[in-house]
Amino acid sequence: MENRRSLSQPLLSSTSAAPTTPTSPNLSNHAVLLRLLLVAVVGLTSLWANHEASKGFDITILNNAKGSSAGQRFDLFYVSNDEATRLLLNASNFIQNLIYPSQDLPKKIIKSVHLTLSLRDLSSNVAVEQLDGGVDFAVHLSPSIFNDTNMNHAMSTAILRGMSRVWLWNGEGHAPPSLLDGMVEHIVAAAGFVEKKYSGGAVGTLAACEPMWWKDKDPMEIATFLDYHERQGEGFIQRLNQALRSRWQDRTVDNVLGLPDQRPCGSFNTSGSL
Structure with missing residues (x-):
């Protein structure tokens, strides 16, 4: 009786070598760059997440004096480079360490802070408004800050005063x-x-x-x-x-x-x- 080949048997011999495709150096370098980029993105995302978690509240920077000299300087020196955010976070950290030095001390709950350059001069360099709900605050900065001979000192002091009022119980x-x-x-x-x-x-x-x-x-x-x-x-x-x-x-x-x-x-x- 004639022997028949089983259908389960491979058509190609198992000993046959699979054809190989030569790897282009450009493709290899591209893959490495993609991996490095992915690692960098993951790292930056992690750092940003840690930054957001460390500050504990949302920060919004608003410029209601756009078009004015003060508004333009605010954008240039404090918004475009995130300096306003850094000053606010530094002030917040200092105040918390001073008046809440222990975790045993109940701390105010702050959900968000809106740092706003006002359109018109205020009676002082800074004013604080507690928004609806009691956990959101607006820190209003006066454009007159930019008339000070030491603008950076005036800005830092105003933000420190504003955040002090935010963190103090009343x-x-x-x-x-x-x-x-x-x-x-x-x-x-x-x-x-x-x-x-x-x-x-x-x-x-x-x-x-x-x-x-x-x-x-x-x-x-x-x-x-x-x-x-x-x-x-x-x-x-x-x-x-x-x-x-x-x-x-x-x-x-x-x-x-x-x-x-x-x-x-x-x-x-x-x-x-x-």
Whole structure:
């Protein structure tokens, strides 16, 4: 009987060598470049993700003064090179390390910050607006910043002041603005941006005898007293900020200081302060 070839048997011998296609050097180099590009993209994506995670909140830079001299300089020196974002993040990190030095201290939740150059001059270099929801903030910069002889210093200080107001608790919206302004100036001084110094020495009886010594006072004067209490008991500013998580009471500051209802009178020495 005639032998028949099984259909399962390969038509080509298993010993036959498969034809090879010569690899072009150009194709090989192209493949290497593609791999390197892929690695770079993955690396950059990872760095960006880490950057976004580290800042913890969204940042939007807005220029409402486009076309003006201030708006053009803002775009050139602070927007095109991301300098505004860097200044904001540096200020935010400094403030958080100062007033929230421990993870045990409850921290404000900040979802987003809109850094905006205003169209018209403001009454000061910076103003902060809390948007709907309480976790979004607008930091408005005044175009007058660009009239300063030291523009970079003015911009850095304005952003530091603005972010200080963002991160500080405010007694559920009832803390005295003068006290908050004084706390902001204390932070500004701690960062080395001191625009005015007191000579020190005996400073009246304001902090010793007046129950509400922060009311309607100059922010720099309040900052001087805050600095004095900080030097008397390290961590005072952190404790005061934490106390402002709750609704403001007239005795909030005295409670943080541990002062009795009847305050002892007498002046104190502020040498070495701001």
